[in-house]
Structure formats: structure tokens, C-alpha cells
Amino acid sequence: MKLIILENYSQASEWAAKYIRNRIVQFGPGPGRFFTLGLPTGLPRDHPESYHSFMWNNFFKHIDISPENVHILDGNAPDLQAECDTFEEKIKAAGGIELFVGGIGPDGHIAFNEPGSSLVSRTRVKTLAMDTILANARFFDGDLSKVPTMALTVGVGTVMDAREVMILITGAHKAFALYKAIEDGVNHMWTVSAFQQHPNTVFVCDEDATLELKVKTVKYFKGLMLVHNKLVEPLYSMKEMGAERSQSKKPYSD
Amino acid sequence: MPSNKSVSDAPIVQFTNCRILRDHQLQREDLWVREGKILNPEKLFFDEKGSADVQLDCKDSIIAPGFIDVQINGGFGVDFSLATDDFKSGIDLVSQKILSHGVTSFCPTLVTSPPSVYHQILPQISVRNGGAHGAGILGAHLEGPFISKEKKGAHPEHCLRTFEAGAFQDLLATYGSLDCVQIVTLAPEMRRSSEVIQELTKRGICVSLGHSVANLSQAEEAVQHGATFITHLFNAMLPFHHRDPGIVGLLTSDKIPAGRRVFYGMISDGIHTNPAALRIAHRAHPKGLVLVTDAIAGMGLAPGRHTLGQQVVEIDGLNTYIAGTKTLSGSVATMDTCVRHFQEATGCSVETALEAASLHPAQLLGIEHKKGTLDYDSDADFLMLNDSLYVQATYIAGEEVWRQDVSGM
Numbered sequence: 001m002k003l004i005i006l007e008n009y010s011q012a013s014e015w016a017a018k019y020i021r022n023r024i025v026q027f028g029p030g031p032g033r034f035f036t037l038g039l040p041t042g043l044p045r046d047h048p049e050s051y052h053s054f055m056w057n058n059f060f061k062h063i064d065i066s067p068e069n070v071h072i073l074d075g076n077a078p079d080l081q082a083e084c085d086t087f088e089e090k091i092k093a094a095g096g097i098e099l100f101v102g103g104i105g106p107d108g109h110i111a112f113n114e115p116g117s118s119l120v121s122r123t124r125v126k127t128l129a130m131d132t133i134l135a136n137a138r139f140f141d142g143d144l145s146k147v148p149t150m151a152l153t154v155g156v157g158t159v160m161d162a163r164e165v166m167i168l169i170t171g172a173h174k175a176f177a178l179y180k181a182i183e184d185g186v187n188h189m190w191t192v193s194a195f196q197q198h199p200n201t202v203f204v205c206d207e208d209a210t211l212e213l214k215v216k217t218v219k220y221f222k223g224l225m226l227v228h229n230k231l232v233e234p235l236y237s238m239k240e241m242g243a244e245r246s247q248s249k250k251p252y253s254d
Numbered sequence: 255m256p257s258n259k260s261v262s263d264a265p266i267v268q269f270t271n272c273r274i275l276r277d278h279q280l281q282r283e284d285l286w287v288r289e290g291k292i293l294n295p296e297k298l299f300f301d302e303k304g305s306a307d308v309q310l311d312c313k314d315s316i317i318a319p320g321f322i323d324v325q326i327n328g329g330f331g332v333d334f335s336l337a338t339d340d341f342k343s344g345i346d347l348v349s350q351k352i353l354s355h356g357v358t359s360f361c362p363t364l365v366t367s368p369p370s371v372y373h374q375i376l377p378q379i380s381v382r383n384g385g386a387h388g389a390g391i392l393g394a395h396l397e398g399p400f401i402s403k404e405k406k407g408a409h410p411e412h413c414l415r416t417f418e419a420g421a422f423q424d425l426l427a428t429y430g431s432l433d434c435v436q437i438v439t440l441a442p443e444m445r446r447s448s449e450v451i452q453e454l455t456k457r458g459i460c461v462s463l464g465h466s467v468a469n470l471s472q473a474e475e476a477v478q479h480g481a482t483f484i485t486h487l488f489n490a491m492l493p494f495h496h497r498d499p500g501i502v503g504l505l506t507s508d509k510i511p512a513g514r515r516v517f518y519g520m521i522s523d524g525i526h527t528n529p530a531a532l533r534i535a536h537r538a539h540p541k542g543l544v545l546v547t548d549a550i551a552g553m554g555l556a557p558g559r560h561t562l563g564q565q566v567v568e569i570d571g572l573n574t575y576i577a578g579t580k581t582l583s584g585s586v587a588t589m590d591t592c593v594r595h596f597q598e599a600t601g602c603s604v605e606t607a608l609e610a611a612s613l614h615p616a617q618l619l620g621i622e623h624k625k626g627t628l629d630y631d632s633d634a635d636f637l638m639l640n641d642s643l644y645v646q647a648t649y650i651a652g653e654e655v656w657r658q659d660v661s662g663m
Contacts, residue, residue: 056296061284067303 018232038100040111097162108190112153121155179212268306290651294630320358320635322615325546329553335563337374349388358635366398366409373430393436401465408583441466442476455480484518505539523587529599550584
């Protein structure tokens with residue numbers, strides 16, 4: 001794994017953003033060649049104000065993505081298991097997830113794979129832990145009774161199939177989870193620990209999140225920052241790569 | 255690319271690189287328009303899986319809802335109170351010309367006139383949508399003749415009337431028809447005004463207080479019976495007095511029925527009201543301020559003599575007086591000048607200045623669900639302005655109906 005330690009939340013976010021940008025540019029997406037970005041699923045669509053609005057306002061409206069290329073698990077689907085299975089099919093059809101970007105919960109969960117989730121699980125319906133319900137209350141004006149108790153989520157196994165995984169961890173309240181994720185063993189109680197067995201993982205965190213790690217670990221990875229920072233250096237833009245490339249820059253025309 | 259839109263095949267236009275006035279703030283957001291209405295891009299994206307057909311770069315302009323002028327007596331040589339043979343082409347001319355001032359909807363105003371004039375003119379005014387032909391007509395504003403002799407201003411005394419005898423029936427007989435009347439200005443101290451106000455309000459007509467010597471309690475009673483507007487605050491009414499604030503006192507009255515708001519028109523041309531008075535009114539009741547032009551036929555023309563109904567008016571620079579007197583009669587200000595002057599004089603935010611000419615008049619007329627805002631599903635009547643609030647382009651129902659000539663810049 002690569003452990004990238006930045007000073008604070010904004011720096012960590014910026015580093016992660018640049019990394020994703022570089023990866024997309026290097027991949028050179030085009031018609032029929034999708035860069036499939038995986039993100040943890042959100043709440044059921046019962047509350048369009050929450051997850052879909054969040055994704056629209058914070059991501060989709062700022063980029064020129066075609067709506068057909070956006071696949072969000074539908075919590076209102078009549079047959080939830082079928083919805084999950086279809087989702088897995090869609091991932092395969094798109095060529096698999098190129099890069100999965102997620103965070104972890106204070107209980108070390110990735111997506112909604114709560115403690116005790118199988119490390120080889122696939123996309124499925126999951127009952128949420130109380131911790132998660134409390135954390136989600138902010139989308140429902142703090143009214144706990146309104147927070148959904150079930151959610152559709154990609155499984156640990158689903159994320160493990162991604163060619164690369166990036167986990168963002170910031171804040172002191174996540175420090176223990178980070179410790180469990182990278183310095184302790186692989187354990188289904190801390191599902192993020194599964195990525196110790198993934199060939200390409202990047203953990204991006206801020207200083208506060210390293211509070212529970214060994215000084216030795218932190219010093220080692222900080223020492224590698226010179227090398228790791230090369231990963232986020234600006235690349236030549238795709239337009240400069242040649243006429244054919246720039247024309248195929250978007251998988252759709254105006 | 256043909257988008258997979260399940261609701262409609264109409265083209266979708268996305269205005270980018272702009273700051274739009276939404277939720278009382280200038281936000282850096284794109285404006286999406288389809289079929290003449292503001293479209294919700296999030297619903298388009300998730301529900302219809304649609305995307306824009308055309309993207310227009312607005313070069314960092316400000317996009318604001320189109321201005322609504324609820325008091326305009328004419329312009330460009332046209333006088334709405336003059337019954338001519340080609341009245342229709344006159345109103346068409348004005349509605350087309352004011353597009354360049356940023357006005358997308360207006361209420362043609364008739365000053366005090368003999369009944370014959372109303373009977374001739376009113377049937378020729380019809381409520382209609384705006385478009386490339388000109389700004390939309392929301393309905394007529396009848397200023398008089400049921401106003402006070404002492405505060406007639408530029409209105410001709412011999413045409414003033416009362417409705418003591420037959421109350422509402424008198425009013426109806428005078429005007430002939432109220433079919434497309436949106437606003438009536440009257441003096442509430444007149445006997446039986448309460449009945450008249452109630453009847454007008456029942457018919458959805460906005461009652462405005464003006465050209466009156468009413469004291470505060472008479473004004474409050476009028477509001478309780480349904481009046482919601484004050485015609486050109488400060489002008490043609492008793493001045494504010496600390497023991498009887500008169501109509502001006504409505505701005506801070508505690509007798510306004512719950513859930514209602516009193517709006518007040520202000521001609522912010524720098525002449526009708528001293529900037530200090532404008533500031534006092536604005537600070538006392540910022541949410542009620544409605545910018546109006548009260549423009550007359552001479553607006554848009556060279557200085558000289560023009561008519562205003564039964565009167566002759568002389569224009570000298572920005573001043574417009576009854577010929578041979580110092581009685582103000584209307585103005586030659588344009589709506590965008592008023593917006594700029596208002597913003598400068600009060601030092602208010604750009605958002606506040608723009609809302610005083612768009613959101614507030616829409617709220618006054620109860621049409622804010624479709625005009626006066628850039629909310630989703632509203633009519634796509636909007637303006638592109640630069641940072642100094644000069645109108646660069648005017649759009650009605652999503653179509654560009656006027657654009658500033660970019661000559662040599």
C-alpha cells in the first residue's frame with residue numbers, strides 16, 4: 001500500500017483529487033473505453049434530497065459526464081437483490097472498476113460493509129449499524145426515526161475486484177480505524193483491513209488520522225512523500241497529446 | 255447529441271459561465287432552460303438521463319430575472335392615456351422598446367381621465383405573454399380618478415371623481431370594464447372606499463393607496479380591507495409626521511394583517527425622492543420596496559413637450575414637470591437606470607437592487623411562482639447584466655429578444 005500523509009483535510013483532498021485526475025488522464029478514456037470510477041453507495045433514493053442531490057451538486061454538475069454513464073444503486077427498486085445483481089453485471093459490462101474511491105467509518109467499514117461483513121461479499125442489501133445511522137442523521141434534520149436502517153451497498157469483494165483502491169481518511173475520530181486497517185491483521189470486524197490483500201491500494205490521510213499509528217510507520221511513509229508526490233505532478237493535458245486523442249476526449253459529441 | 259429525454263423533445267439550453275440570482279444570492283450556477291421555463295438540471299440528469307443540447311457561454315455575466323414595471327404611463331412618444339386610433343401599435347412600440355431597459359413584463363398605466371377615455375382604451379389592452387415582439391403585459395394600472403384633490407399632482411382636477419353615491423358600481427361605470435385591470439390606485443380617505451377596496455380585492459385586483467391625504471389609521475383600515483400597495487411612496491401624499499406618519503407609516507405599521515406584506519413603489523430616478531428619503535424607506539421596510547419608473551411618453555425621446563393624458567408635460571433633462579409649473583409629472587427614467595441609482599443611493603447589494611425590480615413586483619401581484627425569480631419551473635424571463643448592472647441581453651421564455659450592440663468594444 002501507499003500511505004500518503006498530508007497536513008490537513010484540504011491538502012489531503014487536493015492530493016487525492018490530483019491523483020484521480022492524473023489516473024484518468026493516463027488511462028485515456030474514449031468512446032467504448034470507460035474509466036470506471038467506483039464510489040461508495042449512499043442512502044436509498046427515498047430521500048432524493050440527500051444522496052442524489054449530494055452527488056449532483058458536488059460532482060456531476062461540475063463535469064461533463066453523460067447521464068447514461070452514471071449508475072447509482074436504486075434503493076426503491078421493486079426487487080432489491082435483482083437490483084444488486086444487475087449492478088454487478090453493469091460493473092462487468094463497463095470493464096470493471098478502474099479506481100474505487102472511498103472513505104472509512106470510525107468502525108472501519110468501507111461503503112456500508114459494517115463490522116462482521118464477509119470480506120468476499122458482493123453488492124447486496126445491508127442492515128446499517130447504529131453508528132452509521134447516527135452519522136446519517138444529518139441528512140434527515142437529525143431525526144433518527146427518519147433515517148433508513150437498510151441500504152444497498154457494494155460488497156468488500158466487489159471493491160477488491162477494482163484495479164486500484166483509494167481510501168481517504170481524515171480526522172482524529174478515524175485514527176483508530178486507520179490503525180486497525182493498516183497495522184493490525186485482516187479482520188472482518190474492520191472491513192477496510194481487507195485491502196491489505198489488494199495489490200494497489202492508496203490511503204490518503206491527514207495528520208490527525210495518524211494519531212494511533214506507530215511513529216515508525218508514520219516516519220517511514222512521510223519519508224516516501226518525495227516519491228509519492230511525483231504521482232500528482234501535472235501531466236500534459238490530453239489536448240496536447242495529439243489531434244486524434246483530443247477528438248475522442250469525450251465519449252459523446254455536442 | 256440526441257439525449258434520451260423521456261419528458262419532452264424540446265431543445266435544452268444550458269447557460270454557463272454566469273452568476274445567477276437565486277435564493278436571494280448571486281450563485282455561480284448554470285441556468286437550464288427548456289420550453290420557455292427554467293429547468294431543474296438535477297431532475298433532468300437523474301430522472302430523464304438528459305443533457306443539454308446547446309451550451310451558451312455567458313462570459314461571467316450576471317443573470318437576473320427580468321424586470322417588472324408596474325407603473326409606466328408610456329414612452330417613446332406613446333401616451334397610454336391618449337385614446338388614439340393606433341393605440342395598439344403604440345403599446346406594442348413601448349413594449350418592444352423597454353426590452354432594452356431589462357423590462358420583461360409591465361402594467362401599462364392610465365392616469366386620471368374622463369370615462370370616455372377608459373371606455374375606449376381599456377378594451378384595447380389585453381393581458382399577453384412577452385416575446386420577441388416585446389415585454390409581456392400583465393394588466394392595466396389605473397391611477398385615478400378616485401384620488402384626492404389636494405394631492406392630484408399632475409392629474410387633471412376636472413376629471414377627479416368620488417364613489418360616494420354608488421361605491422363599486424360608480425367605479426365600474428367610470429372604467430367600463432375591469433377585465434384586464436391589474437392595479438387600481440385610489441385615495442382611501444374617500445367615503446365608501448372600504449367597500450370598493452374589498453370588491454376590487456375579491457376580483458384579484460391589487461389596490462394601491464396614493465394621491466391621498468389619508469392619515470395612518472385610514473391607511474391601515476384600507477390595508478385591512480385588502481390594499482397591498484402604495485403608489486410612489488412620499489410623492490402625492492402627506493409627508494411623514496412623527497405624530498401621524500400618514501401613508502408612509504404603513505412601512506412600519508403593526509396593524510398589517512398577519513401573513514400580508516405592504517409593498518410600496520419608489521421612483522428611484524434621483525428626482526422624485528431625495529436619496530436620503532429613499533434610504534429611510536428602504537431601511538425601514540426593505541422587503542416591500544418595488545422599483546417603478548412612472549415613465550411618461552417623453553421617456554426615450556429628446557427633451558421638449560409631450561402629453562400625459564389631459565395634460566402637457568415639459569421635459570428638461572431628467573426633470574418632467576407640468577408645462578409652466580414645478581409639479582412633477584411622471585419621469586423619463588428607465589428601469590435599469592432606476593435599479594442602478596437605487597443600488598448606488600442605498601449602497602445595498604446587487605441582489606437586493608435586482609430583487610426590488612423583479613421579485614418584489616412579482617410578489618405584489620401574486621405571480622412569484624412564475625415570474626420574478628429564476629426558480630425551477632418559472633417562466634424563463636431573464637436578463638444578462640454586467641457587474642455595473644447594465645443590461646447586455648434580454649430573454650423572454652428562454653428566447654433572446656434583445657441584445658446590446660457590441661460596437662467597437
